[in-house]
Amino acid sequence: MIAPFAAREAFLDWLANERRASPETVEAYGRDIADLLGFLSRHQGGEPDLAALRLADLRAFLAHRAGEGIAATSRARQLSAIKTFLRFLARRHGLPPLPLGGLTGPRRRPPVPRALTEAQALTATTDSFEESPAMAARNRALFTLLYGCGLRISEALSLDMRDAPRAGTGLRVMGKGGKERVVPVLPAVETAVAEWLRHRGHAGPGEPLFTGAKGGRLDPGVAQRALRDLRRATGLPEHATPHALRHSFATHLLGGGADLRAIQELLGHASLSTTQRYTAVDAAGLLETWQKAHPRAG
Missing domain, CATH: 1.10.150.130 (Tyrosine recombinase, N-terminal domain)
Structure with missing residues (x-):
């Protein structure tokens, strides 16, 4: 023994x-x-x-x-x-x-997405820490697109000039697994992208919509660093990332009364259970609001 x-x-x-x-x-x-x-x-x-x-x-x-x-x-x-x-x-x-x-262990629950407040999302999509006006316009356009249309960073950076979003016209997005979806475009998104295109200059329809400093397709790491620098300069929380803008899109839609099935389609989720994670985010926000505002909360 x-x-x-x-x-x-x-x-x-x-x-x-x-x-x-x-x-x-x-x-x-x-x-x-x-x-x-x-x-x-x-x-x-x-x-x-x-x-x-x-x-x-x-x-x-x-x-x-x-x-x-x-x-x-x-x-x-x-x-x-x-x-x-x-x-x-x-x-x-x-x-x-x-x-x-x-012998299998416990299933780990996926982390609940952390969304930005509406004020924080506005800061992320309007402020800039870039010295170059062109790069500042590019970042604002990209982050406004992520928040305004709920795109993944990979989806936004795969867009070409022919895909430039226009208000009133659905934006066709190729998501995971080659699944295509159409998302509506807000006027603010069109305006921000148009400002970037004025700096970008003429390009053919098959060329990338978002480019780096050397003219090639923008690398996601560069976009992530740009938002990291911005959050440090403006006091945004550490979870302010490109993907948090997508989370915020869904959370703010849900808070505004949007149907969960509609949010699923806009995000391109294959399963409704993935989209349902956002209900936990909204419930947490409601609890925080109640604790601050209800006279018996203390």
Whole structure:
């Protein structure tokens, strides 16, 4: 029988000295294995027999941790630590290997999108930190397009001159998986793009709508850095990114009473469940408003 707590110490020594894991990882994995061994001691009524360990025991441990309110991310890390520990014991101590591939961790919920306020979105689409008037006009046009039409940055940068948005005319966008959609264009979007095109000068219909300093198609990294510089200069929050403008488009539409199915079509989401994440954003905004305004909130 393998002494469980001696096995834990040997495992942590291997992690630190052979795997060169960081002290933080060694400490975290040590806590995770100690939690498991403590649970097994109570579960089996004595010193745990690792050689007799079953997948059912591990599932019971994970269910126990979930019942204690441990976050999914922490339980996923614990499962990773346990799998590494058991594989170590199988290789170094002859422990019968378990079919660990059949043991799956908790599903991680996608993060709730963080939208900008309407005032912050206005700052992101009207201010500029560029010395060049042309680059300033380009950035304003791009960010206004992202917020005004809900485009992904890749979709906006793939547009050509023939696609220049015009108010009253739907903008055809090629989204993920080659799925095409048509989104309406606000006058503010047309105005911002027209201002950029005055700086861009004449170009053929197949040339890129948004270009970099050297004339080629604008790289998304350049656009991301431009908004990063702008948020640092204007005090916008750290989550003010090109994709946050798309989030804000959806969140502000939802807050204004738009139908969720319509927002799904405008965003080009294949599944309504993806669009439904925005309801959590709006609910959070409603709660914040209630807490600030309701006389009994305090």
